[in-house]
Amino acid sequence: MTPLEHLTRNDRLGKFFIDGQWVAPHGTGKAVIVNPATEQAVCEVPLGNSRDVEAAVQAARKAFDGWSRSKPAHRAALLDRLQALLEVRCELFAQCLTLEMGAAIGYARTAQVPLAIAHVKTARDVLTAFPFIEQRGHTAVSREAIGVCALIVPWNWPLYQITAKVAPALAAGCTVVLKPSELSPLDALLFAEAIEDAGFPAGVFNLVQGDGAGVGAVLAAHPDVDMISITGSTRAGIAVAQAAAPTVKRVAQELGGKSPNLILPDADMERAVSLGIAAAFRNLGQSCSAPTRMIVPRARLAEIEEIARQAARQIVVGDPLSEETTHGAIANRAQFDRIQTMIGVGIAEGAQLLVGGQGRPSGLTAGLYVQPTVFSGVHTQMGIAQEEIFGPVLCILPYDTVEEAITIANDTVYGLGAHVQGSNMQAVKDAASRIHAGQVHLNYPAWDPHAPFGGFKQSGNGREYGLEGMLEYLEVKSMLGYF
Numbered sequence: 001m002t003p004l005e006h007l008t009r010n011d012r013l014g015k016f017f018i019d020g021q022w023v024a025p026h027g028t029g030k031a032v033i034v035n036p037a038t039e040q041a042v043c044e045v046p047l048g049n050s051r052d053v054e055a056a057v058q059a060a061r062k063a064f065d066g067w068s069r070s071k072p073a074h075r076a077a078l079l080d081r082l083q084a085l086l087e088v089r090c091e092l093f094a095q096c097l098t099l100e101m102g103a104a105i106g107y108a109r110t111a112q113v114p115l116a117i118a119h120v121k122t123a124r125d126v127l128t129a130f131p132f133i134e135q136r137g138h139t140a141v142s143r144e145a146i147g148v149c150a151l152i153v154p155w156n157w158p159l160y161q162i163t164a165k166v167a168p169a170l171a172a173g174c175t176v177v178l179k180p181s182e183l184s185p186l187d188a189l190l191f192a193e194a195i196e197d198a199g200f201p202a203g204v205f206n207l208v209q210g211d212g213a214g215v216g217a218v219l220a221a222h223p224d225v226d227m228i229s230i231t232g233s234t235r236a237g238i239a240v241a242q243a244a245a246p247t248v249k250r251v252a253q254e255l256g257g258k259s260p261n262l263i264l265p266d267a268d269m270e271r272a273v274s275l276g277i278a279a280a281f282r283n284l285g286q287s288c289s290a291p292t293r294m295i296v297p298r299a300r301l302a303e304i305e306e307i308a309r310q311a312a313r314q315i316v317v318g319d320p321l322s323e324e325t326t327h328g329a330i331a332n333r334a335q336f337d338r339i340q341t342m343i344g345v346g347i348a349e350g351a352q353l354l355v356g357g358q359g360r361p362s363g364l365t366a367g368l369y370v371q372p373t374v375f376s377g378v379h380t381q382m383g384i385a386q387e388e389i390f391g392p393v394l395c396i397l398p399y400d401t402v403e404e405a406i407t408i409a410n411d412t413v414y415g416l417g418a419h420v421q422g423s424n425m426q427a428v429k430d431a432a433s434r435i436h437a438g439q440v441h442l443n444y445p446a447w448d449p450h451a452p453f454g455g456f457k458q459s460g461n462g463r464e465y466g467l468e469g470m471l472e473y474l475e476v477k478s479m480l481g482y483f
Contacts, residue, residue, distance in 0.1 A: 003096035004043060007189055014046055016209060017192040019059035020202025026051035027214060031182040036102035036329040036336075036368040037320050045185050048210040053177070053218045056206035060148040060175035061224050063203030068145040068173035072127055075171055079124040081198040082167075086117045089194065093159055093187055098320045100184045101155060102329030102368065105321050107283070115447065116159040119465070122449040123167035126470050140482035143474040145173030146250060147226030150219035152240070153188075154232050155181035155331055156286040156390075161231050162191055164464050169229075170204065172473035177206045177225070179215050183332050212236065220244045227252070227473065231288075233388075234414075234458050252462030252472050254288070254454055256388045257416030260409035261291035262431055264402065264422030265299070272421035273304050275444050277311035277394065279419065281372055284327050285392040286335070288459070289417030289439070293385060295405050298398035305354055305376050308396065312355045312372045315392075318364065329368045330391060336368040339391035343373055346384040351375040351395070380411045388414070402427075406434050415456030417441070438463070 007013045015022040029047035034040065067075075086093070093116075094108035103112055134141045149169045153161040158180060169176050180188035192207045208215055216236075220228050220243035227250040230240045237253040244251050261279070263272045273294070280292045296304045320328030330336040343358050356373030370391055378385050378395040385395050399405040409418065418437040421444070422428040432440040438454045450466035462472050 003092055003099060003186055003190065006092060007186065010193065012189045012193060013043060016046075016048060016052060016056070017196065017205070017207040018052070018056045019062075019206065020196070023055075025209070027210065029214065031185070031209075031211070033100060033186065034332070035099055036331055038367060039333075042099065045182070045209050047182060048208045048215045050214075050218045052208050052210070053215055053222065056177045056208045057148060057219075057222055057224050059203035059206055060177055063201060064145070064148060064175045067175055067201060067204050070173065072130070072132070075173065076124050076128050078198055078200055079120055079127070079167060079171060082194055082200075083117060083120040083124065085194040085197055086120065089190065090114070090117070093190060096187045096190060097159065098328065100186045101158065101331040102320050103283070104325045104328040106323060106325070107328070111283075112157065112160060115449070116163045118449045119160070119163035120167045122466060123171040123470065126168070126467050127171040130467075130470065135483050138481055138483050140479040142477040142479060143471075144477055146473055146475050147174060148224060149174045149176045149473060150179065150222070150225045150228040151176055152179045152216050152219070152228065152230040152232065153181065155184040156283065158184045159187045159191065162188060164469070165229050165231075166191075166205065168464075168470040169473045170200070172470050174227070174473045175204050177208060177219060179208055179210055179219060182209065182211045185209050212239070216240065217243050221247065223247050225249060229462070229472070230254070237460060253460035254462070254464060255416075255458065255460040257288040257290070257414045257455065257459050258293060258386065258388050258412045259289050259291045259414070259417040259419070259437065260293045260295050260412075260435065261419040262295045262405055262409050262421070262435070263297070263304070264420070264424070264427055264431065265297045266423040266427070267421040268423065269300060269303055270307055273307040274311040276419070276421070277308055277374070279444065280394045281312075281315060281327065281392045284330060284370065286331060286390055288388075289453075291417065291419045292389065292394050293409075294394055294396045295408050296396055296398055298400050301376070301396075301398050304396065308374050308376075308394070309354050312374050315372045317361045317369050317372065327372070327392070330370050331368075333368060335390060336370065339370050339389060339393065342384060342387065342389045342391070343393060346375045346378075346382070346393070346395075349382045349384065350377075351382060351384060352377040354396075356392075380408050386412065402431065406431060410436050413458040416454075416459035419444070
């Protein structure tokens with residue numbers, strides 16, 4: 001059964017999940033969901049309005065007292081049930097992600113879905129070991145759920161970002177209102193169904209579909225929302241913070257990035273460059289932390305260019321449902337057009353096009369398919385080295401000294417992720433310590449769901465994942481004379 005057949009059969013497609021019930025929306029707007037692989041419309045989903053937001057917020061407010069006072073063991077047991085349901089339904093979620101955002105089915109199965117499920121397990125593990133009250137002399141320091149949380153997630157990692165926010169918020173004892181992207185909303189319906197089947201109390205989790213103006217801005221400004229967490233563009237993060245300011249609610253932002261991959265002179269170039277291409281083009285470059293600036297020693301530039309050229313040519317772009325495809329379609333038309341424009345900017349700026357370019361890959365005449373593109377001879381003042389492209393476009397920037405390389409790495413308004421490659425681990429660690437970013441990967445380590453993730457500078461504030469991810473949803477209270 002396809003995701004659309006499943007949602008239609010269960011009467012979920014045109015409804016929101018509020019106060020434990022599937023309800024018809026008050027909003028009359030519609031969003032057309034397009035399969036990016038075919039550019040054909042597959043369904044419509046409703047867009048909510050302020051009345052839908054009000055109903056969801058009040059349901060969350062009503063449920064908060066009981067949920068926040070529930071035993072951590074009870075919340076952990078429900079997260080266990082949720083994790084089990086997501087695991088049973090992983091193929092349904094994978095098919096959904098392929099349909100709504102063009103992810104290659106193999107990548108959806110091996111990354112998008114299992115990494116999302118890992119956030120639920122991590123939140124549960126953090127919860128079971130967390131000391132909600134600590135003694136400091138005669139004072140108790142208590143950490144308590146902040147309240148009703150509005151969670152706004154993007155279209156590029158839909159399920160992954162849902163679980164990265166919802167799981168720690170629920171673990172902390174908060175109640176939530178989730179607003180998924182109107183461009184990839186179907187997996188949120190499947191997630192709400194899993195929440196319902198897991199047995200979470202009514203009002204603890206609420207889902208309202210909508211766009212930024214009709215739902216996102218209303219949530220940000222709502223006086224009964226205690227916290228808002230958004231993953232999206234820096235522009236969207238600024239708008240949410242401005243709307244939230246009059247009510248002085250907590251705002252957590254995970255925003256844009258232009259992440260460097262600093263390759264030191266002693267690195268194994270074959271490994272460093274080929275894995276750097278893979279990391280930059282993961283999810284077709286539609287990741288805010290994608291390391292799309294490869295900073296390399298000038299003395300080895302020709303060798304690095306050839307490795308990059310060959311690695312990019314190994315990528316198989318095509319039908320997301322094909323097992324042979326490694327990279328599917330770009331998630332939506334606006335992003336496809338943006339990538340094409342920025343490739344044109346790179347060419348106009350005089351960067352050397354090693355592989356790829358504008359237009360679809362050879363043999364593909366329809367669908368939002370992009371050629372994996374690598375530019376060399378890029379300098380840090382170029383637009384393609386400064387602007388977030390959010391697609392499979394890599395810039396190779398040469399350096400003469402490591403000091404210069406560090407300067408290039410930090411020459412950005414962003415500071416989300418970074419990578420450093422090298423054989424001398426002390427040199428790698430020294431370079432990592434000097435890069436202004438919230439998360440630095442040394443020599444392509446395994447992903448760690450407990451490693452806090454978030455940005456410096458215009459990449460946002462606050463942290464997600466692991467212990468720090470749950471701390472975002474807690475307030476600190478000190479009670480003197482408690483002991």
